[in-house]
Amino acid sequence: MCAAMSDDARPILFFDSGVGGLSVVAPTRAMLPEASIVYAADSAGFPYGTKSEAEIAARVPALLGRLAERYRPRLIVIACNTASTIALPAVRAALDVAVVGTVPAIKPAAEASRTRVIGVLGTEATVRQPYVDDLAARFAGDCTVLRYGSAALVELAEAKLAGEAVDPGAVTRELAGLFDQPGGERIDVIVNACTHFPLLADEMRAAALAGVSFVDGGPGIARRVAYLTQGQGWSHDSRAHQLVFTRLGEREERVGNHLRVQGFADPEAL
Structure with missing residues (x-):
């Protein structure tokens, strides 16, 4: 060199x-x-x-x-x-x-899912994009793909990195946006379709249903x-x-x- x-x-x-x-x-x-x-x-x-x-x-x-x-x-x-x-x-x-x-890690989520029900957790702007429709059709065609857009989790991640305490109840309420949808109780993999969300990894694992794993694109x-x-x-x-x-x-x-x-x-x- x-x-x-x-x-x-x-x-x-x-x-x-x-x-x-x-x-x-x-x-x-x-x-x-x-x-x-x-x-x-x-x-x-x-x-x-x-x-x-x-x-x-x-x-x-x-x-x-x-x-x-x-x-x-x-x-x-x-x-x-x-x-x-x-x-x-x-x-x-x-x-x-x-x-x-x-891009949302829908492909590895579908590969890992056993129940064939996956969640896509992102911002409101991300989860409504046609690009997400395309990823779901290409890589998770045999899965039920549930989506939820959360502005609150983004704010919580920002606050955490600034040294502020994170309210566990607030994280639980946001994840309920996925789990409370029809079929949501069968979710076994959640795609962190916002780069903020891995910063809340501990809080989100604690709030998730038993057996649920998270994937992200990092x-x-x-x-x-x-x-x-x-x-x-x-x-x-x-x-x-x-x-x-x-x-x-x-x-x-x-x-x-x-x-x-x-x-x-x-x-x-x-």
Whole structure:
């Protein structure tokens, strides 16, 4: 490998509306410990799950264009199911950089299900997308696929990472949105179709019916990133990973405090 490649400081840019994408960063860092990371959260536009498709389709490509210009990443990961299912094609068309999206892990859920009833738990915007219909038809055609959109779980995950206590009853009430549907008592696998939800893994396991497992796309995305960057060099400097928000407030500062121990620098504003 040439010296220039081994000294390549270009980061991987992860993008989400909030902190949910950190559930994708973690397995990626485990596979690529030398990689330089920029984590960008659109805190000024949070949450995406309650916004219209038109708002997200306009906002995400514009923001990623600004981020790509500032940080010059080698690869962008849209670590948000809602943004990916709505804006991924537009982002890929607009930017001259590889872009990896996040899609609901319906295929592995269907492969793992014994009861043939699976739940898809995401934001309201994600679970209503035709893309989810297509995934269910292609990979879970013999399954009953129940869906539920939860804005509350997104807020709970954000609060948890900012150091706030999570009400177990609130998590139980949101999961009931799946389990209380006709046939919901037969669910044995739930797809975390929002990257925020793995941040509540302990609370959700405690609230779920017995025997229910959860799957998410984080490990698969990490493998894809590792494949796309295979053979590339990484800079061996000691700089901290970067954290950027589109709005810096008290909660974002608390999140920054939490991430400092994971090697991130103090948060900055876009």
